[in-house]
Amino acid sequence: MPIEMVGLDADDTLWHSEGHYRATQERYSALLEPWIGAAEVPAALLQTERRNLAHFGYGAKGFTLSMIETAIELSKGEVDGHRIHVIIEFGRELLNHPVELLDGVPEAVEALADDFRLALVTKGDLFHQESKIAASGLADAFERVEIVSEKDVPTYARLLGAAGVDPPRFCMVGNSLRSDIAPVLALGGAGVHVPYEVTWAMEHAEVDDTHPRLDRVGSIRDVPAAVAALAER
Amino acid sequence: MPIEMVGLDADDTLWHSEGHYRATQERYSALLEPWIGAAEVPAALLQTERRNLAHFGYGAKGFTLSMIETAIELSKGEVDGHRIHVIIEFGRELLNHPVELLDGVPEAVEALADDFRLALVTKGDLFHQESKIAASGLADAFERVEIVSEKDVPTYARLLGAAGVDPPRFCMVGNSLRSDIAPVLALGGAGVHVPYEVTWAMEHAEVDDTHPRLDRVGSIRDVPAAVAALAER
Numbered sequence A, B: 001m002p003i004e005m006v007g008l009d010a011d012d013t014l015w016h017s018e019g020h021y022r023a024t025q026e027r028y029s030a031l032l033e034p035w036i037g038a039a040e041v042p043a044a045l046l047q048t049e050r051r052n053l054a055h056f057g058y059g060a061k062g063f064t065l066s067m068i069e070t071a072i073e074l075s076k077g078e079v080d081g082h083r084i085h086v087i088i089e090f091g092r093e094l095l096n097h098p099v100e101l102l103d104g105v106p107e108a109v110e111a112l113a114d115d116f117r118l119a120l121v122t123k124g125d126l127f128h129q130e131s132k133i134a135a136s137g138l139a140d141a142f143e144r145v146e147i148v149s150e151k152d153v154p155t156y157a158r159l160l161g162a163a164g165v166d167p168p169r170f171c172m173v174g175n176s177l178r179s180d181i182a183p184v185l186a187l188g189g190a191g192v193h194v195p196y197e198v199t200w201a202m203e204h205a206e207v208d209d210t211h212p213r214l215d216r217v218g219s220i221r222d223v224p225a226a227v228a229a230l231a232e233r
Helices: A018-031 A038-056 A060-074 A081-096 A105-115 A126-136 A153-163 A177-186 A220-232 B018-031 B038-056 B060-074 B081-096 B105-115 B126-136 B153-163 B177-186 B220-232
Strands: A005-008 A117-123 A144-148 A170-174 A190-193 A214-216 B005-008 B117-123 B144-148 B170-174 B190-193 B214-216
Touching (some): A005 A153, A018 A060, A038 A060, A038 B081, A060 A081, A060 B060, A081 B038, A081 B060, A117 A126, A144 A153, A170 A220, A214 A220, B018 B081, B038 B060, B060 B081, B105 B117, B117 B153, B126 B144, B153 B170, B170 B177, B170 B220, B190 B220, B214 B220
Parallel strands (some): A005 A170, A170 A190, A190 A214, B190 B214
16 A cells, blocks of 8 residues: 655654653652652652643643652652752753754655655644754654644544545554554554654553554664555555 | 634633633732732742743643742742642643633624634643633634644744635734734734733733724624624725
């Protein structure tokens, strides 16, 4: 089936993101040492994030609010104003972190742009994602930039409708099986999974690895060839 | 000049918003009474919001982070975990507040939809704005829904380009001279200003009231007639 449009995820597919969240979480855990062992913090934070997802959505601002709330809970209200201020600073640093492209990204995006219409599809804070896209220097390669609140089947269906692309002729490239691959396969499209070094706990998912329209590669450098092969199948 | 597309702002044009922020700010000011008089809080909070705008953008999550930061500053770090938790709860309440349409909105939107292509143009948290649009029951009237990080000349130019609308044939309706009216007039479009009962300090602006393509009405009910009159000029 020929491929007309390729969608690319952004965080942890084009540039580093989860690594910054992990590093922030380590500093955050150390900050709560007077009240709780660092090893216990991530699970408590994840629980708060899950609870808050329906209120805050994805992104660094909601993450920061969840860090503050978890600190209050874990310290039984004893956490002091100075530490809360440090947590807000963590959030600001996450929002202002320079964009670091993954190795091989500019070449891979350029190669894909030669053969396909390109869409960037990402979720998170609108303002933060726009800043990162602008800083990446990649915006011009993309016909469409879609910042969405959730990456599920209705979102991809709406996006492909607006672009005038038949779902089977769409291939999504990303590091998250749950957000990038599963909904697109469900619509009859194709997917190339490029795992990142770490995966956020909320992005874990089970996807049938033997799906005929799914490929997995070790690096973004291998994506153009993988898409071309999927287009031949 | 005929009008082809009408853009409508959402917060404080279609539904109440700033009133909720004001009410929250009053409760927030009362919470800081041990350290500072309630009358001094709004100016300090506004200063934090201005400083944080480049990091957080618009919306209730950034507002909540600014409230927390201001509380720490004004209390010289003494604000306790319980009060911080109450502030986070203020933020969650803002995000979950039921959508209350302004009087006459459904009728006005319906009348406009009979004669023009409609676009909803709003800024703020992507996730929050999407929730409000869904809850408003108005989404089907709009050909385009644009949630943007800033409402300035480049944003409107991009939006009109994507919709294939010549700027002089666009009329924007909203409560903010700075965000809804001035940039559209600058592009050669038309504007109908519908002041809301309160205006956020950051939205104040000076606009030439005698501009030939600007009208001001007292209620959304008067908007269809105002747009029709602008189209005749």
